[in-house]
Amino acid sequence: MPRHSLTRRVRFAAAHRYRRPEWDDATNARIFGACANPHYHGHSYVCDVTVEGALDATTGFVVDLGVLDRALAHEVRERYDHRNLNLECPEFADGALIPTGEQLATVIAERVQRALAEGAQTATVTRVVVAEDESLWSSWEIA
Numbered sequence: 001m002p003r004h005s006l007t008r009r010v011r012f013a014a015a016h017r018y019r020r021p022e023w024d025d026a027t028n029a030r031i032f033g034a035c036a037n038p039h040y041h042g043h044s045y046v047c048d049v050t051v052e053g054a055l056d057a058t059t060g061f062v063v064d065l066g067v068l069d070r071a072l073a074h075e076v077r078e079r080y081d082h083r084n085l086n087l088e089c090p091e092f093a094d095g096a097l098i099p100t101g102e103q104l105a106t107v108i109a110e111r112v113q114r115a116l117a118e119g120a121q122t123a124t125v126t127r128v129v130v131a132e133d134e135s136l137w138s139s140w141e142i143a
Contacts, residue, residue, distance in 0.1 A: 005126065006062045007050040010072045012081035015042040016092070016099040040084060043132040045104075047076055049112055053123035063116065063123035071115035076108055101138030105130045109140045 017040045018032035028036040035041070049072060053062045085092045085099040091107055092099040105128040113125040124142070131137035 002054075003052050004055055004062045005050050005052040006065075006068075006123075007048050007127075008065075008068055008072060010047050010049070010076045011045065012047070012077050013042060013044045014080045014083050014085050015040040016085040017041065018098050018100065019086070019094070020098070021094040040086070045080075046131040046137075047104075047108060048127075048129040049076075049108065049125060050127040051116070051121075051123040052126045063121050064119070067116065067119040067121050068112075068123075071112050071119065075111040075115050079111075080104075101130045101132055101136070102140070105138050105140035 016035075017037055018035040019028050020031075023031070025036075025038070049068075051063050051068065055062060079089065083089060085104075086094070089099075091097055092103070097103045097107070108130065109125050109128040112128075116123060116125070127139060127141040129137055129139045
């Protein structure tokens, strides 16, 4: 049976820093470079979330776009926009995940999938791309 996909783009601006709390400042700076700046730094992120599934015979949708948009608003924009990821998002607090693009993509995929399931959607999140700028992006995808 054919599968279809739909991709929605969401944007958010956030600050972060890469740091392992068990390392001293010199080690963090050596491993993470400028991303270990103790005063943080920010990006205007662009995030593409792709969902896949069978077309609904009645609506012709892969996913109810309203449900997807609400999930992206709540799980991405409201959660991360104009936030310091390290200080305001428990998943990226000291000792938790380092807020790399790769980790952001993973967390976003998991949170959006959970929100879709709660909204009675059968579509599967298959790819999340998080771009920090025009020259650097990370992706998570189902293999």
